[in-house]
Amino acid sequence: MCGIVGFTGINRASDILINGLQSLEYRGYDSAGIALVQDDKTQVIKTTGKVEDLRNKVAATADTYGTCGIGHTRWATHGGVTEVNAHPHQTPKVTLVHNGIIENYKEIAAELAKKGYTPVSETDTEIAALLIDSLYNGDPFEAMKKADEILEGAYGFCIMFQDRPGKIYCMRNASPLVVAHTPIGSYIGSDVIALIPYSKDYFVVPEQHIVVLEKGSVSLYTMDHEKVEPKMLHVDWDTTAAKKGGYDYFMQKEIYDQPEAVKNTLAPRIHDGKVDFSADKISDDLFKDVNRVIITACGTAMHSGLVGRSIIESLIRIPVTVEIASEFRYMNPIMDEHTLVIVITQSGETADSLAALRLANERGAKTISIVNVKGSSIARESDYVLYTHAGPEIAVASTKAFTVQCCGMYLITLKLAEVMGILSDKEISEYIDKFIAATETIPAVLEMDDYIKTIAEKIKDTYSAFYIGRGLDYAFACEGSLKLKEISYVNSEAFNAGELKHGTISLVTEGVPIIAVATQDHIFSKTLANVEEVKARGAHVILITDEDAAGYEGLYDDLIKVPKTDDFFGGFGTTVAMQLLAYHTTVYRGYNVDQPRNLAKSVTVE
């Protein structure tokens, strides 16, 4: 949610900043801007629209030779999409970019107004800039510390003080910032994707810390100006992983990345027919004396939690609840030391999921997170972390991250089964074989791409669609529906198959697509009975199943027959089929698959 970058060094900053912003554009794409420092002059160039528009504007601007600068790509929160509201924001003493939300900006603005400070934009960020300006008396650390004491909310700032040319001061509370240094200069960004063209070694700025970027060094400090050693991390994927690699869209590439992502996530954790978390340093003790599981997450990640609930309850027979992270904190949830709280997140920075984790930690629950981004806040603050190895996910709509999150849920479930003595070693080994076999069906579904495209063409003009399934199929149907809705803008909802007739079936009219997911043998005929109900109302039924659908021909218009797997692991093929359906429908409708309106990839505000 908003991307920020900074560079100071020996090369021209504008190119580095704009390339960095382009790689961060998934975080926000309604406006963008940069500020460049040359000698003691600061030049701000900003525009509404895409980073490409900014690139053109910079190219048309004279004297953009500065070697120090900051940049921002915006996802509007406070104030509309206008050039004035775009970052960087400038005051006489400071120029800054911000990622996050200042919750008490109105109170601060009122105080500043008494001192004669008048903002020109409608943003919370400009208020922060004015506040820091008002607190600055020549000592950046003093001004930032004082500002930190006043500001409430989430922020990552990159600040250039007018009288300190060549230096970038950054401070972090919640919103992520990562830093790298090379002989060319010092780099900062919201995500390591902005840094990897220059360095694979980086560090994550810890919360409540300040970083100073200079041409020849980066220095990390506490808010009290004590110097600390950064904890260096290494990126284990290369720059090609963050490029489209010949695909039309990142989403398409990421759908095709799934066999590899699954392999990378499973291979290090499966040894000798058992789940082995020793390399992750996840102790078996975590899974002992657990009498209840709470899974909390947002959006797609929450859907992998629904998968988790279904499989843990059916195999382990302990109660599992799935809580939407934005609600969790306000429900006064019941937790104790026997509760295992699992937080699932691709970015590791989702503000609501982080808040849910903090509450679970506070209440003494055992916590483990399933996270894709190394060193992210949620990874750092949970008792244990199970990293998924999807590589960078750039399309706003999550695909490969979901699949590996589900893998994480299966691994944890099988580990619970082992530690709690629910399955014998032999049974676990058999489950693992079926698990791997299920994931290995993904390439066969990818080969159905052209066929699924023909189905997408048939539904491309629909206004609404419904996804139905029972049990585990319902969990996957929820994700299928979200995929279609968020990128194609088709008004799509998922329902438990038996629930439609309690109200929603009134919306099923001639030609409305119903995507029915049916992989569970024991309830296949029940789901098909519900299909019959919608077919009778003229629905266009797309049946996605791994079962033998012979004899049901009259009930569906299109059949996506994915390879047969064990029911317990039944969602991998159906998921990929639904991702492809959403993708092609969106392409037919002419929308930008990777950057759907109003959405940002990493939601770092509550």
Ligand code: F6R
């Ligand atoms: C949808 C999507 C979102 C995210 C959600 C949580 O395709 O990507 O629903 O799943 O915003 O994000 P993370 O997983 O980063 O916590």
